[in-house]
Amino acid sequence: MRLLEQLRQQDQQRPLLWVAGQPLSVAELINQAEALRQRWPQLRGARVALARSEPLQQLLALLATDGWAAELLLLAPDLLAQPELWRPHSDWLWQDDAPQLLAAPHAAAAPADGSGWILFTSGTTGTPKAVRYDLARLAAAISPLPDGKAPLRWALMYDLNRFAGVQLLLQCLLGGNQLALPAATSFDAQWQSARDAGVTAISATPSCWRRLLMDERLNQLPLRQLTLGGEAADQGLLNRLRQQFPSARICHIYASTEAGVGFAVHDGLAGFPSSWLAGDGPLPLRVDEAGMLWVKSPRAGSNAQLAARQIDGWLPTDDEVVLSGERVLFAGRVGGVINVGGSKIRPEAVEAVIRELPWVVDVQVAGKASPLLGQLVEAKVLAPGAPAEAKSQLLAHCRSRLPTHGVPALVRFVDSLALTATGKLKRTGER
Amino acid sequence: MTDLRATILDTLHAVAEQQQCQLVDPLDDEVVLLESGLDSLGFAILVAMLEEQLEFDPFTLSDTPVYPRTLGEFIACYEQAPRP
Numbered sequence: 001m002r003l004l005e006q007l008r009q010q011d012q013q014r015p016l017l018w019v020a021g022q023p024l025s026v027a028e029l030i031n032q033a034e035a036l037r038q039r040w041p042q043l044r045g046a047r048v049a050l051a052r053s054e055p056l057q058q059l060l061a062l063l064a065t066d067g068w069a070a071e072l073l074l075l076a077p078d079l080l081a082q083p084e085l086w087r088p089h090s091d092w093l094w095q096d097d098a099p100q101l102l103a104a105p106h107a108a109a110a111p112a113d114g115s116g117w118i119l120f121t122s123g124t125t126g127t128p129k130a131v132r133y134d135l136a137r138l139a140a141a142i143s144p145l146p147d148g149k150a151p152l153r154w155a156l157m158y159d160l161n162r163f164a165g166v167q168l169l170l171q172c173l174l175g176g177n178q179l180a181l182p183a184a185t186s187f188d189a190q191w192q193s194a195r196d197a198g199v200t201a202i203s204a205t206p207s208c209w210r211r212l213l214m215d216e217r218l219n220q221l222p223l224r225q226l227t228l229g230g231e232a233a234d235q236g237l238l239n240r241l242r243q244q245f246p247s248a249r250i251c252h253i254y255a256s257t258e259a260g261v262g263f264a265v266h267d268g269l270a271g272f273p274s275s276w277l278a279g280d281g282p283l284p285l286r287v288d289e290a291g292m293l294w295v296k297s298p299r300a301g302s303n304a305q306l307a308a309r310q311i312d313g314w315l316p317t318d319d320e321v322v323l324s325g326e327r328v329l330f331a332g333r334v335g336g337v338i339n340v341g342g343s344k345i346r347p348e349a350v351e352a353v354i355r356e357l358p359w360v361v362d363v364q365v366a367g368k369a370s371p372l373l374g375q376l377v378e379a380k381v382l383a384p385g386a387p388a389e390a391k392s393q394l395l396a397h398c399r400s401r402l403p404t405h406g407v408p409a410l411v412r413f414v415d416s417l418a419l420t421a422t423g424k425l426k427r428t429g430e431r
Numbered sequence: 432m433t434d435l436r437a438t439i440l441d442t443l444h445a446v447a448e449q450q451q452c453q454l455v456d457p458l459d460d461e462v463v464l465l466e467s468g469l470d471s472l473g474f475a476i477l478v479a480m481l482e483e484q485l486e487f488d489p490f491t492l493s494d495t496p497v498y499p500r501t502l503g504e505f506i507a508c509y510e511q512a513p514r515p
Binding site: 187207210211213214215216235236237239240243340341368369370371372373376391395404405409410 | 495
């Protein structure tokens with residue numbers, strides 16, 4: 001499957017993108033991507049890391065390289081600083097106007113069956129992981145717009161380089177909908193672009209929705225579809241959105257980069273019906289003795305580590321669930337992974353960084369429930385000989401070594417830390 | 432100024448310092464929260480710190496939570512919240 005071929009079969013005049021409030025048609029997009037291919041024929045058959053910071057430029061680079069380069073890597077700007085992650089997969093880096101050659105070029109051949117797409121998972125250990133997909137599998141859940149149905153105009157509130165952003169992009173490129181592309185990947189730019197385009201649909205994390213609800217301009221958008229994903233959607237937020245948009249379609253999605261696409265829940269209730277565990281749902285689901293959810297997904301991405309974790313086609317999600325009446329509710333991550341507004345981090349990764357400070361005796365990191373962001377990172381620090389400026393030193397050190405969401409939001413200096421009978425740190429913030 | 436209001440404003444400044452955010456001046460009741468200088472992580476931290484000090488959190492007490500738009504509305508959430 002190749003994106004440009006798919007686009008050529010569509011109505012060439014239909015508006016596909018909205019950039020700064022102006023429409024861009026399918027034909028215009030194809031022309032610009034073709035021009036890039038002609039300008040950079042060297043990319044044919046190569047492995048190209050795409051890291052353009054402006055979403056429109058990144059999308060054009062993507063369209064130019066898909067079906068043309070052997071492999072393309074979608075590189076969020078924050079990953080650029082970690083070349084050990086992407087250099088092994090890349091011959092070229094396309095960051096500025098001109099792509100840069102990194103290594104001796106391969107024998108150039110266009111891929112016979114479409115390009116490989118490499119996406120990075122959010123990296124709960126602090127280290128993102130590369131997962132390889134092909135386009136057909138990424139697009140498997142996307143169905144074309146039914147005849148006579150008006151297309152949705154989506155806001156892009158996710159990073160185009162992450163799984164959720166890619167799904168939404170394909171929904172618009174292949175599913176007949178439209179996408180408002182922001183000038184940059186920041187909340188302010190995304191929200192501005194959504195308002196400029198007058199979007200009719202928004203897909204965002206529950207934390208992002210809470211932030212949007214704090215802005216009265218949300219009321220002025222004629223929203224027909226509201227989608228929540230990336231974190232568990234709580235009942236209070238679902239109720240609040242229903243109250244504000246009584247006739248819109250509201251759904252929350254369960255998905256992970258590893259499992260490919262998951263499933264959507266449309267009944268306005270948190271979690272999903274327990275009958276889905278008995279085979280009544282959109283895909284096979286089961287819960288093990290420890291309360292962890294497993295999925296069987298034909299669309300799973302592939303990497304060696306993941307293949308090793310599969311058992312008879314079942315994939316562990318690392319999400320813990322609890323049964324509550326007729327519903328299965330999400331209870332948190334196995335192993336205490338902390339989910340801060342959709343960005344996940346392992347407590348051990350934060351603890352390791354804090355322990356690097358010479359005056360820290362020990363530290364315990366856990367998730368603290370937050371009504372606004374789901375969870376926050378809380379650190380309890382044992383440091384009897386800590387200097388006066390201990391807290392600011394600790395925060396500065398974490399800022400230099402961890403992603404923003406991994407920097408402790410709450411720091412408490414304590415006299416002792418709770419240990420288990422075997423002398424291990426107790427993982428109390430687990431939910 | 433009520434004690435509650437003073438606590439909220441003191442904590443707000445402490446969070447801004449911790450998060451290295453520059454708050455707008457003057458910081459009055461009409462200031463829109465998203466334009467106050469504190470980002471959404473900062474607000475989540477503010478609510479968590481206030482919960483520790485006040486031992487309640489008005490945003491999780493209700494079935495249909497309210498999302499305040501201005502600083503005045505934010506403070507009112509605390510002043511009018513039913514205490515557990």
